[in-house]
Amino acid sequence: MIDIKLLRDDPDLVRASQRARGDDEGLVDEVLGADERRRSTLQEFEAARAEQKSVSKDVGKAMGALGAARKQGGDTAELEAAANQARERAGALSERVKALEAAAGEAGSAYEQGLRKIGNIIIDGVPAGGEDNFTVREVDGDPTTFDFEPLDHLELGERLGAIDMERGAKVGGSRFYFLTGVGAQLELALLNMGIAQAVHHGFTPMITPTLVKADVMQGAGFLDAHADEVYRLEADDLYLTGTSEVALAGYHAGEILDLSDGPKRYAGWSACYRREAGSYGKDTRGIVRVHQFHKVEMFSYCAPQDAEQEHERLLMWERDMLAKIEVPYRIIDTAAGDLGNPAARKFDCEAWVPTQKRYRELTSTSNCTTYQARRLNTRYRTPEGRTETVATLNGTLATTRWLVAILENHQQADGSVVVPHALQPFLGLEVLRPV
Known part of the structure; x- marks a missing residue:
């Protein structure tokens, strides 16, 4: 979440x-109003509780005085009235404190x-607007062209014995699939290349872990709008x-990190699951949206x-991976x-x-500043010895x-696919051929 001090200031x-x-x-304005109500009510509560403690002492004194007077056999009417009054006041304060x-x-x-x-406060320079209002930062390479009619990745994958959507749907329903043979090998090679880098x-x-508790999912920011x-x-x-x-954001929850040697960086390999709610009819063919x-x-x-x-560094490492697959x-x-x-x-x-005939997202990198860490109470110790909230960032190396x-950019006329040079040592093949 954002810093409430920033919101107030x-x-x-x-x-x-x-x-x-x-x-x-x-x-x-809703949050500022709620914050003001919260703070003023807390002040009233603390004041009432302090008064309650004081009155409780008065009750104790009054009851002590009454008890002593009764032992001495003197007139206790005034003392009884004072004790009752103190008890009534204490009872009323107790109700007020509870309320x-x-x-x-x-x-x-x-x-x-x-x-x-x-949402997190956007950084200066981020374009305003919706999905279509992005700005192009850079372009690398010209769109691939062929002197033959190219096949899409699903047809190529089926000919290579690499993708089986029909049996995936039989087993799991729509948007599920099997990667088979060289398809499974190709994914493992790609992910291993990402880990190696x-x-x-x-x-x-x-x-x-691919299962997490609610507080971790909430803390990472995935149980709000989406x-x-x-x-x-x-x-x-x-x-x-x-x-x-999500799991990596929760890894150091509640901890104070030592960043004296620079950022702490992790590369997480996991299966990922998305409901794709609201995507009915979009990218139903193949493995683009699963x-x-x-x-x-x-x-x-x-x-x-x-x-x-650090955001620029993550982007640089993503560029390195994209260069390795030569697209x-x-x-x-x-x-x-x-x-x-x-x-x-x-x-x-x-x-x-x-x-x-268009560009499709393969990877992204996000600067989440202190938004996730503030929710998860992840801090670091400054050189001056203070503890402050850390920043978190993420970026995909392969998926x-x-x-x-x-498959689509490296296909050949006979339906075979040339394996990018950097990927060949991880796969052990130079060309994928139809089976």
């Missing part, structure tokens, strides 16, 4: 970010829920992750002032309205898909969808 900045995202600006505590809890809940709905650059490889994309196991109150980013896939995800913890520079691609600066709530900026790398670009 500069609400217009938050409003501008909400406008750029196409989100509700009114949330800003104020409940009111503070309600105001706090409204404040917390409202604050979680506000990550390790070379100092990342710690991780095989992550909760309908997430699979939930109700009996266990666990969630299937759509990216190892419910289950594999992915190698970079995840970085760094000091907030280093986050933009034309472009990089776009994603518009604010197409960002998830945690991201302050996101760069998408889109590869050319010849049969679709199942990359097979689409590899």
